[in-house]
Amino acid sequence: MMDFLAGHxxxxxGLHIVFVMAWIAGMLILPRLFVYHMKTEPGSDMDAVFKLAELRTLRIIINPAMILALLMGLLLAMVDTQRLGPDFYLKPWALTKIAALIFLFAWHGFVSKARRQFAAGSNTRSEKFWRMTNELPFLAAIVIVLSVTTKFLGH
Ligand code: HEM
Known part of the structure; x- marks a missing residue:
């Protein structure tokens, strides 16, 4: 099993990166759907269209992509732990990635809760809130990608 994973x-x-892209892309589009959803009349056809679009974005893109990105990441971590030992994760760049990941998982939970509120017609947040927070997952992605690529220049 470990030989197979190490060999691949x-x-x-590569698959990890592809699924990460889909996860982040989904989390970038969902709040945009919320913003346009808020402009529709409750109970209208457009309201129903946005509810369905939000449901599908979460169920077909965001959730599966997160699970697959996590699964691939854990497989990579198994190989790295065997090759390099657990100290690998105590380096500042790795801890930075872990901190940004905790934020991304929390944000994922937050937007899925908001999706449920939109579906129930009980959204509590303003359009401005979603416009202002929209870039947060992208910021987390920038932090993660630059930490793993530069390793803070300590290779
Ligand atoms: C879901 C939880 C995640 C876990 C458990 C995880 C874990 C890992 C591990 C163990 C590696 C291999 C490191 C190496 O030996 O090079 C890796 C590579 C990578 N990860 Fe993640 N990761 C996760 C999420 C993310 C996210 C959200 C991003 C970007 C936004 C990301 C970007 C990358 C990139 C770009 C690489 C390739 C870097 C390289 O190999 O030099 N990962 N990940």
Whole structure:
């Protein structure tokens, strides 16, 4: 099993990146749907269209992409732990990635809760809130990608 994973490390790494892209892309589009959803009349056809679009974005893109990105990441982590030992994760760049990941998982939970509120017609947040917070997952992605690529220049 470990030999198989180690032998396919680069393939798993590529898949990890692809699923991460879909996860982040989904979390960038969902609040945009919320913003346009808020402009529709409750109970109208457009209201129903946005509810369905939000449901599908979460169920077909965001949730599966997160699970697959996490799964690939954990497989990579198993190989790295065996090769490099657990100290690998105590480096500042790795801790930075972990901190940004905790934020992304929390944000994922937050937008899925908001999706349920929109579906129930009980959204509590303003259009301005969603416009202002829209870039947060992208900021987290920038932090993560630059931490893993530069390793803070300590290779
Ligand atoms: C879901 C939880 C995640 C876990 C458990 C995880 C874990 C890992 C591990 C163990 C590696 C291999 C590191 C190496 O040996 O090079 C890796 C690579 C990578 N991860 Fe993640 N990751 C996760 C999420 C993310 C996210 C959200 C992003 C970007 C926004 C990301 C971006 C990358 C990139 C770009 C690489 C390739 C870097 C390289 O190999 O030099 N990961 N990840």
């Amino acid at each position: 490390f680069d393939l798993i790494r």
